[in-house]
Amino acid sequence: MTKTARIESIDLLRGIVMIVMALDHVRDYFHADAFLYDPTDLSKTSVILFFTRWITHYCAPVFIFLAGTSAFFVGLRRSKNELSVFLLKRGLWLVFLELTIVNFAWFFNAQFSLITLFVIWALGVGMIVLAMCIHLPFKVTLLLGILMIVGHNALDSIHVEGNGMDAIAWSIVHQFQGFSLSENYFLFVGYPLVPWVGVMLVGYCFGIFFEGTYTQSARREILLYLGSSLVLLFVLLRFINAYGDPNPWSIQPSPVFTVLSFLNVTKYPPSLLYLLITLGPAIIFLAISENFMGRVSQGVKILGRVPMFYYLLHLYLIHILAVIAAILTGYDASDMIFDTWVTSSPNLVGYGFSLWVVYLVWFGVVIILYPLCKWYDQYKAEQRSKWWLSYL
Numbered sequence: 001m002t003k004t005a006r007i008e009s010i011d012l013l014r015g016i017v018m019i020v021m022a023l024d025h026v027r028d029y030f031h032a033d034a035f036l037y038d039p040t041d042l043s044k045t046s047v048i049l050f051f052t053r054w055i056t057h058y059c060a061p062v063f064i065f066l067a068g069t070s071a072f073f074v075g076l077r078r079s080k081n082e083l084s085v086f087l088l089k090r091g092l093w094l095v096f097l098e099l100t101i102v103n104f105a106w107f108f109n110a111q112f113s114l115i116t117l118f119v120i121w122a123l124g125v126g127m128i129v130l131a132m133c134i135h136l137p138f139k140v141t142l143l144l145g146i147l148m149i150v151g152h153n154a155l156d157s158i159h160v161e162g163n164g165m166d167a168i169a170w171s172i173v174h175q176f177q178g179f180s181l182s183e184n185y186f187l188f189v190g191y192p193l194v195p196w197v198g199v200m201l202v203g204y205c206f207g208i209f210f211e212g213t214y215t216q217s218a219r220r221e222i223l224l225y226l227g228s229s230l231v232l233l234f235v236l237l238r239f240i241n242a243y244g245d246p247n248p249w250s251i252q253p254s255p256v257f258t259v260l261s262f263l264n265v266t267k268y269p270p271s272l273l274y275l276l277i278t279l280g281p282a283i284i285f286l287a288i289s290e291n292f293m294g295r296v297s298q299g300v301k302i303l304g305r306v307p308m309f310y311y312l313l314h315l316y317l318i319h320i321l322a323v324i325a326a327i328l329t330g331y332d333a334s335d336m337i338f339d340t341w342v343t344s345s346p347n348l349v350g351y352g353f354s355l356w357v358v359y360l361v362w363f364g365v366v367i368i369l370y371p372l373c374k375w376y377d378q379y380k381a382e383q384r385s386k387w388w389l390s391y392l
Helices: 007-031 046-077 081-109 121-132 138-155 165-173 191-212 218-240 255-263 272-288 296-303 307-328 355-382 387-391
Strands: 115-116 177-180 186-189
Touching: 007 046, 007 115, 007 177, 007 186, 007 191, 007 307, 007 355, 046 081, 046 121, 046 272, 046 355, 081 115, 081 177, 081 387, 115 121, 115 272, 121 138, 138 191, 138 272, 165 177, 165 186, 165 191, 186 307, 186 355, 218 387, 255 296, 296 307, 307 355, 307 387
Parallel strands: 115 186
Antiparallel strands: 177 186
């Protein structure tokens, strides 16, 4: 393997999570029940709805983890100082995107009255932190990442109330919370930095397994062992209900819902168990997919090579389609302009469609985006000298 070769299994996995991610966002804007209750609420959900939401849990951790791994690959072609500058610039750019272009895509609100810190924010700050951590010894960077992932649930009992700077600062670090900044502006911290930054640090260190010093067979064996160990650790910790998630599982009225309770781990912020059951299977997939070269796989890899382009387009496309759907079902276009989270909008109670429509719209979104992503992937390949392409 040369230093410039792409790792196609990583492109494939990233492409899959981008496709699955669109399902969750289509559900937010189109499913009638999304405006009534959380799909993981076991007292109201159905099995298919639960798994429609649960499968999308893989998206954010895999996206951030692989962003760290990609940074490791960039570092194979650049000095540490060059990599550090690149990560710093890209991180600041992503934070800017989150606060502007991504925010408008979610809410279509030109006043930006709802300020949200979601996955692109966490990705950007993670890169800024990684820009500093790459100058530390490799083992120290790895240890810091592991400590954030493993140890952060010990902080679950710490809460800072109110709208003061101390509460906001703590929320940015570890607490999923919203804040009224003024009469017209509200801040919502959806992705606290711990442990998301830790996920990126560990993802960066994970890149070492794809260096030329590892044969494909050796890497496959290591990744299978590592991924399986994470899954087994999830089962053990979840079973004993002692540590790793603030919401313990419990026996439900039916065996199926007991299984759902067992799997119903916490995303905000992502618990240790959440990260074990998402990153473990993802690593197993990387172990077995290096030789996936079929036509479908090659198409999915295209999406995995242009993730930010896909991400921005899919948000705008889904929201525009939702505006059209609202108008066609008797609502006003203005009902799709938000100053709350989408599914919390009081104007849309009663709006929405059944789950099969959600899946149909999701399929349509991916089909529409594919040729655009294919064109952009080809454009990037032909215009490698354009520096700005590395930021989109």
